[in-house]
Amino acid sequence: MNVEPAELPGLAAATSLALLRQHAPLVHCLTNDVVQAFTANTLLAVGAAPAMVIEPREAAQFSAVADALLINIGTLTERRGVSMLAAIEAANQAGTPWVLDPVAVGALTFRTEFALSVLPLKPAAIRANASEILALAGQPALGRGVDSADDSRHALPFARRLAEEYGTLVAVTGRVDFITDGERAWSVADGDIMMTRVTGTGCALSAVVAAFCALPGDRLQHVAAACRVMARAGRLTAPESAGPGSFAVGLLDRLYRLQGEDLQ
């Protein structure tokens, strides 16, 4: 149970990426106001398709036909919460996987109660930083707003526990990403510190995780592959960037150009 997770093999990540581009899943994103366009462009760059349908009277209708649903509570409002619950219910009825990004859960009461209330609604995966995973698991966390101040390795046992308790997958990201179903776990040691200097790399990754959840086959492998794809693209882009601005643009270009051999 507590053995060190193995690094996801490059070939597995490449196989999942090829499958993603073949299927080009349509991802219904109910996400925060900061990252809408970056998230949509990230999905398009990697080979999936986005749609941000947020009106409560349309959300359920759309999530029933999308291939995956993303629920990100970064700028949660009461009205957006209504859309999210309707979308989750419709996705569950249609057998569509949905992914939770519990942004800044912990210190803030409204979003924390909301996140805890949707955990039993069978998310296919949860993607969060270490502080958010600790908070979801009821542990003291050092998060500062939307940023993590905790180490993903420290959060791994709690990620495992959450995955087991809710029958879901948990991807806890940071310097090293860990992806677990409670029993099995993969690690992804890649990325670059520059990824924390652009807002929404984690939020966009959660949308990519949702896209990979739509694929047939080993979902734990696919979610780990999503983390690998994002982190690898970040690692390759950082040295070519003058700063966060060109990094954000370069990351999209790199995701678009990323080939299986870049992951090996």
Ligand SMILES: Nc1ncnc2c1ncn2[C@@H]1O[C@H](COP(=O)(O)OP(=O)(O)OP(=O)(O)O)[C@@H](O)[C@H]1O
């Ligand atoms: N110190 C680091 N070194 C290398 N890569 C990192 C580091 N921290 C985060 N990353 C990478 O950045 C991406 C986003 O992860 P992070 O944990 O920062 O998400 P987040 O805090 O939810 O981000 P946001 O809320 O801004 O969207 C992941 O691909 C992760 O691997």
Ligand SMILES: Cc1ncsc1CCO
């Ligand atoms: C900066 C910020 N504030 C609320 S959501 C968000 C995007 C990163 O999570």
Ligand SMILES: [Mg+2]
């Ligand atoms: Mg986040």
